[in-house]
Amino acid sequence: MDEAIQHRLTDIFRTVFDESDLQLTRDMTAADVPAWDSLSHITLIVAVEREFGIRFTTAEVAALMNVGDLADLVQKKLS
Amino acid sequence: MQLSSVEFLLFVALSVVAFRLAPRRWRPDVLLVASYIFYCTWNPGMAVALLAITVICYYAALYIESSRGRPLAPRLTLVVVAALILYIVAFKARAMLYPGVSLAIPLGISYYTFRLISYLLDVYWGTVPAERSLVPFAAYVAFFPQMMAGPIERASSFLPQFEAEGNPWRGKTFEGATCILLGFFKKFVVADNLALIVDYGYRHLDSGSSLPNILSFYLYPLQLYADFSGLADIALGIGLLFGLKGPENFNAPFSASSISEYWRRWHMTLTSWLRDYVFMPLRMATRHWGTAGLVVSVVANMMLIALWHGFTLGFIVFGLVNATFLVVDVLTSTRRQKFWRRHPGLLTAGTVVGMLATYHIVSLSETFFRAPSFADAAHLLDGLAAGFGDLGGAFAAVTAPPNHHAWVALPAYVLTEIADAVRRKKGMSLPAGIPRWVQWSAVTCVAVACVFMSLLFLARQTGTNPFVYANF
Numbered sequence: 001m002d003e004a005i006q007h008r009l010t011d012i013f014r015t016v017f018d019e020s021d022l023q024l025t026r027d028m029t030a031a032d033v034p035a036w037d038s039l040s041h042i043t044l045i046v047a048v049e050r051e052f053g054i055r056f057t058t059a060e061v062a063a064l065m066n067v068g069d070l071a072d073l074v075q076k077k078l079s
Numbered sequence: 080m081q082l083s084s085v086e087f088l089l090f091v092a093l094s095v096v097a098f099r100l101a102p103r104r105w106r107p108d109v110l111l112v113a114s115y116i117f118y119c120t121w122n123p124g125m126a127v128a129l130l131a132i133t134v135i136c137y138y139a140a141l142y143i144e145s146s147r148g149r150p151l152a153p154r155l156t157l158v159v160v161a162a163l164i165l166y167i168v169a170f171k172a173r174a175m176l177y178p179g180v181s182l183a184i185p186l187g188i189s190y191y192t193f194r195l196i197s198y199l200l201d202v203y204w205g206t207v208p209a210e211r212s213l214v215p216f217a218a219y220v221a222f223f224p225q226m227m228a229g230p231i232e233r234a235s236s237f238l239p240q241f242e243a244e245g246n247p248w249r250g251k252t253f254e255g256a257t258c259i260l261l262g263f264f265k266k267f268v269v270a271d272n273l274a275l276i277v278d279y280g281y282r283h284l285d286s287g288s289s290l291p292n293i294l295s296f297y298l299y300p301l302q303l304y305a306d307f308s309g310l311a312d313i314a315l316g317i318g319l320l321f322g323l324k325g326p327e328n329f330n331a332p333f334s335a336s337s338i339s340e341y342w343r344r345w346h347m348t349l350t351s352w353l354r355d356y357v358f359m360p361l362r363m364a365t366r367h368w369g370t371a372g373l374v375v376s377v378v379a380n381m382m383l384i385a386l387w388h389g390f391t392l393g394f395i396v397f398g399l400v401n402a403t404f405l406v407v408d409v410l411t412s413t414r415r416q417k418f419w420r421r422h423p424g425l426l427t428a429g430t431v432v433g434m435l436a437t438y439h440i441v442s443l444s445e446t447f448f449r450a451p452s453f454a455d456a457a458h459l460l461d462g463l464a465a466g467f468g469d470l471g472g473a474f475a476a477v478t479a480p481p482n483h484h485a486w487v488a489l490p491a492y493v494l495t496e497i498a499d500a501v502r503r504k505k506g507m508s509l510p511a512g513i514p515r516w517v518q519w520s521a522v523t524c525v526a527v528a529c530v531f532m533s534l535l536f537l538a539r540q541t542g543t544n545p546f547v548y549a550n551f
Contacts (some may be wrong), residue, residue: 018416035416038354038358038359038362039373039409039412041359042359042362042363042366045363045366046366046367056363057363058204058359058360058363058364059203059204059205061359061363062204062206062355062359062360063204063205063206
């Protein structure tokens with residue numbers, strides 16, 4: 001995971017899920033974060049879009065399996 | 080072919096033996112033939128429709144996959160998914176427009192169309208590859224144990240099981256038989272006995288006492304749960320006899336302390352289906368609308384769950400009651416979580432109050448689900464406050480024959496909850512390392528119970544209640 005992206009994503013995750021000591025790993029999924037459900041998932045997606053100034057499609061979001069996928073997608077959109 | 084009949088049990092046994100004896104590459108073919116025989120005993124014409132739809136979706140998925148990135152892919156996906164929705168809506172609307180007329184609704188239509196829609200969307204989104212061989216795909220769509228009441232299994236979990244190495248029959252047969260026994264126990268001992276009391280209440284809405292109304296109000300959710308989860312267990316059990324593990328459809332729904340948690344624990348394969356294919360796309364489309372987007376998505380999702388059952392006023396009110404409380408739930412969720420974090424000492428009390436409140440919301444909404452008409456539902460709710468008057472007399476009336484033995488349902492229900500808790504924690508298979516004589520005793524008990532169950536089916540050929548969810 002690109003370090004700068006990881007740093008910014010960590011901040012977003014901590015704010016959205018209200019967990020100040022959350023550490024991101026590539027294979028982390030919704031099952032690992034108690035507050036990560038279908039409602040907060042969209043809050044997270046919107047926050048990531050705002051932070052990086054990008055737009056995701058429904059198909060892209062549906063294909064995300066873990067935090068690593070999200071980081072890769074952000075990187076792809078930025079490049 | 081009725082589920083609780085000796086013919087059905089024989090059919091299952093023969094199919095399983097044929098499946099197990101066949102070489103692995105022929106197993107999907109055996110399953111496909113068995114599933115279509117089952118479907119034809121119900122309605123051969125509708126079996127042809129099922130086959131035609133399956134073939135169309137099979138080729139559509141291959142085209143969608145090969146044309147990914149070109150405008151054809153989204154167009155074709157949209158057309159086929161819209162056609163499937165229209166197909167299911169047409170049959171359900173027809174049933175509503177001609178309520179008195181017995182019109183054939185294709186068996187399992189809600190289940191197999193949802194399976195196909197999810198498959199097409201998954202292929203379009205690239206989350207699963209399109210299936211290359213038609214036979215395993217058709218066997219997945221028509222898989223007979225899941226045709227009656229789901230679960231709505233995804234292709235991505237079903238199809239790889241055909242390819243998997245080995246398929247040990249011993250452990251899975253024991254597990255499957257136990258699941259089937261538990262399912263029939265839930266249906267005949269819990270659900271059908273509770274139905275006697277609930278039906279009594281609906282026949283005595285104006286008895287002058289609140290007792291029958293209260294019993295119907297509080298017991299119907301248990302009846303529906305035992306009925307539906309019993310059917311799910313039977314489907315799961317039969318699948319296991321073939322060595323195919325299906326998804327669980329329930330996870331202790333009455334332990335939920337909020338209505339949104341309840342819907343994550345009830346009919347899970349339908350609610351997770353809607354979350355992935357309706358709620359998430361809708362939320363993505365409305366994500367910049369703020370709270371309005373959230374409310375629209377929650378209400379639309381809940382109303383779809385309601386209408387999935389059929390287009391009647393009762394189901395619509397059932398959906399509206401749930402949607403109202405779901406909206407309150409999601410809008411206050413963050414504030415409640417913060418409150419519990421500040422007051423951890425109150426959490427246990429809060430959970431218990433939440434469970435009670437959730438049960439009441441479920442009972443209220445399912446009154447409209449169960450009542451023959453809106454007026455009857457209103458009548459039942461009205462009667463809850465009628466007062467008890469002659470409580471002894473009312474109690475004697477509700478426990479008089481044929482209801483006198485119905486109360487066995489309550490301790491039996493507790494037993495099923497214990498069995499389910501054990502199953503969730505340890506599974507239904509025999510733990511490894513236990514003495515051989517314990518293993519054989521357990522296997523003998525299950526085998527004797529299966530024989531006993533078959534004899535019971537022979538004895539009570541007539542007058543069995545249909546499963547509630549077999550109608551959807």
